Amino acid sequence: MSGYTLAELAAWGERIEELAREEGLNFYTQEFELCDFEDMLCYQAYTGMPSHYPHWSFGKAYDRLKTLYKYNISGLPYEMVINANPCIAYLMKENSLLLQILTMAHVYGHNDFFRNNRLFTAGTRAELTVETFKNHARRVREYAGDPSIGYERVEQLLNAAHALRYQINRVVGEDRLSYEEYYRRKYRSEQEKIPEHPLLEEARAPGDTAGTAGVKRRIPPQPEEEILWFITEYGDLEEWEKDIINIVREETAYFLPQIETKIMNEGWASFWHYALLSRLDLPETLRWEFYKYHNQVIRPNPGGLNPYHIGFVIFNYLHEKEGKKKIFEAREVEKDESFLRRYLNLEICKELELFEYMKKRDEYIVKEIADEEGWKSIRNQLVKNTGLGAIPVIRIVEYRPLDHHLLLEHEYDGRDLEMNYATETLRYCAGLWKGKVTLKTSFNKEERIIHCDEKSNLSILL
Amino acid sequence: MAVFREYNSGGKDRSAGDRRRHRQLVEKAIKKNLHEIVAEESIIGQSKEKKIKIPIRGLKEYQFIYGRNHGGVGTGTGKEKRGDIIAKDLISRGQGQGGAGTEEGEEIYETEITIEDLVNYIFDDLNLPYMERKKLSQVETVVSQKRLGYRTKGIPPRLAKKRSVMEKIKRRQSRRRADPEFTKDERFPFHEEDLRYRHIREEKRRQTNAVVFCIMDTSGSMDHTKKYLARSFYFLLYQYLRLKYTEVEVVFVAHTTTAREVREEEFFHRVESGGTFISSGYRKALEIIEERFNPAVWNIYAFHTSDGDNWSEDNELALAAVKELCEVCNLFGYGEIDPDGFHITSPISRLFQDTLAEKNFAMVKITDKEDLFPAMKKLLTLEERLEE
Structure with missing residues (x-):
C-alpha cells in the first residue's frame, strides 16, 4: 500500500458505507480483505472462493490470467466480490487510494444486489457460501486421497461433470421434483378432473394410495434439462461419484444468478460507485482520477459489449426518467433477460450505439442499426444471447x-x-x-x- | 461497520498443485504431438538450450457451446449502416459438410521447451529404459587413469604390495633398534598401518571432434511419414553422438539421382521428383570428406536413410561406394524406412547384407517409431564393440 494506511482506508470505507445506507442500499455486513497481486490472481482463478476443490482447469485459469497480465493484455480487476453473508471483497494492495475507494463503493452496490435481487435470494444461501465451498473442497480432497478412488478418477469425473455443468434447470430456485412425485401430482390433478359422482367412483382406482396407477409412465416424463441430475438418478454411478456430481451441480446453481444478472449487477454497482463517489467530496486530484477510472470501467467495447457500460446507461436512464424507487424495484425483481426486454428502448439503443450483425457466408455484416425500424430486432437479439441464452x-x-x-x-x-x-x-x-x-x-x-x-x-x- | 483485514497467505501458494497438474497435462499433450514436432522443427543441429515454440491443442474445457454462424449485437460508433461488412470470418472457410466444426474458442497454447526437454520426451516416448539412459550419459567421459603416489587408505584391489612390505620392514627395523630383546625369528605380522594403496585419479578425456553425415533419399517416394521416421532417427543419433563428443558437426546430403549438400530445413522439406541413385549420395559424402574432414583427425559417422527404392543399374556402384565409406568412417549405418512394411527386403539392402563384410557397417530397418530405439541400439552396440 503506497501513500495510505489501513486506518485511512477504513475511514473512507466508513464514509462510503454511511452514504450507501443513506441512499437506501440494504447490504450484508461487508468484509474487505487486503491482498497482493498473486493472491488476487488466485482468488480470480478460484472463482473468488477462499477455498475450493482442486482441478487443473483452475491452474490453467491462473496461468492464463497471469500471462494476459504479463503481456498487458488485460489489467487485473479492481474488484472481486463474492455473494456471501458477510460479503467478502478483496482489495489489491498495489492499487492507488482512489481505486480502493472506487472499488469499495462499487462493492457496496454488488453487496446490495446480492442481498436483494430475487434470483440471489431464491437461488442461493449467502450465509452458507464460504462453508459450502470449503465443505465441497474437503469432500473432493478426501475422495482424491482415498486409495480406492484416487486423484485421477476424481479428475476424470470432474472433467465430465464440468463439461455438462451448464445443462441445468434454467429456472432459478425451483425445487426439483422426482419423477415419482411428478406422476403422483399428475395423477392427483387428473383425479380432480373427474367429477364427484357415485356412479363414477369406479373410475378412480380404489386403494391406490401411491396414486400413480393408470398414468402412463415415461422416463423422463418431459424433456429433461438437467443431464447431470438424470445421470446420477438413472446412470450407474458409485456414491462418491454422485456426490462429486452434486457438488458441481450445487456450485453451478450458486453461480447461476450471477450468470443471469451480469449486466444488471455490474450496472447497479457502477451506478452506485458513481453516485457515492460524487457525494464524497473528493479532493481535486482524486476527483480527476475518479473520472478517469470511472470512464475506463464503463467504456464501450467496440464491436462487443461491456456489461458495465450497458447496465450503467440503462440504470441511469431509468433513474432520470422514473426515479429512485423504480431502479430499486428493477434490481429486486429482474434478471438481464427481462431487464433488457422491459427497459431497453430506442433512446438507450441509440445512446449505446448498438447494432445488430449477422453472418453471411464468411462475412459479418450489419443487419440492423439503432433506429425506429431496427431497435426492436437489436433488443431481441441481445436478449436471446444474454445469460443462459448463450448456452x-x-x-x-x-x-x-x-x-x-x-x-x-x-x-x-x-x-x-x-x-x-x-x-x-x-x-x-x-x-x-x-x-x-x-x-x-x-x-x-x-x-x-x-x-x-x-x-x-x-x-x-x- | 465493515471489517478490514489483511490477508496473509503464509507463503502458501494455493494454485501450485493445480498449475502443476495442468502443466503435466500440457506435457502429455506435447508427447502426443511429438511426431509433428520432430517432423516440423529444425532441431537436429541445435544446441541443447535452444528453445522451440510448439503449439499445443487440447486441454480445452469442452462444453456444449454455440458456433459462429449466428448473429449478435455489438457496440458501434453510431455511424454503421445496414449492410456494412464489419468482419471476415476466415476460419469457417473450407468447413466440411461432415460437421467438423469451426474453431470457436480454440485456445492454442504456445509452450516453449528446450531441445533437452524434447530429447527427454523422445527418450520417454521410446520407452528407453532408465538404465540405458544413464549409460548413454556416461559415455560422455572416456576414462584414463593417472597414478598419483600412495595413500594409507584405499580399496583392496589397489593394494600396493611391494610398498606395503617395505613399510612393514621399516617398522620392524625400528622395533629392533628400540627393543634389544626383539629377536630376529620372532613373528612380525603386518599391521593395518603398513598397508599402502595406489592413489589413482581418473581422468576424463573427451574424444575429439566428430562429424555426422546425414544422407537421405529425397526422391518422390519418400513421403511425410518416411521423412518423419528418418528425421527422428537422425535426431536420436545426433543426440547420442553429442553426448560423446564435444563438437559434433552435421552435414546433410540429399540425393535423388544426383546429390547436393543442403541445410537442415531444406533437407526435410525438399520434395523432388525423379529416380534414385543411391551411389550419388555416397559419392557426395566421400567428396566432402576428402575436402573438409580428414579421417585422421575427425571421427566420421555416416548414416543413410532410404526407402530402398534404387534404380537397379546403380546397385553395384552404391556397393562400391559403401565400401569406400566404410574405410574412412567410424561407423556407417544404412537405415531402410518402410512404414508400410511393404518390402520384405529391398534389392539394395539384400545386396548390402550379402556382400558387405565390413565390421563398421550396420543395417537397420524401421517400419514405425517403435523401431527407432532398437535401430539406434543396434548401431550403438556396434559402435561400442568397435571401440573395444
Missing part, C-alpha cells in the same frame, strides 16, 4: 433402459453448435452415462444425429 438448450428426450441408451435433443433456434466441442462433450456424457448417447441437432439448418457409444466411438449421421 445451448440440450435436453434428454428419451431414455431406453433396454440398451441403456440416452437420447438428447438440441433445441435448435438457428444457432449451430460448435461441432468439435459438441462431439467431445458428448464423449464425456457417454463416459459418465456408461452407455450410448445420441444427440439430435441441426447444422446449417440440416438435421444431424451424433452418436457416441460407451467406448467413446463417434459416428455422425447426416
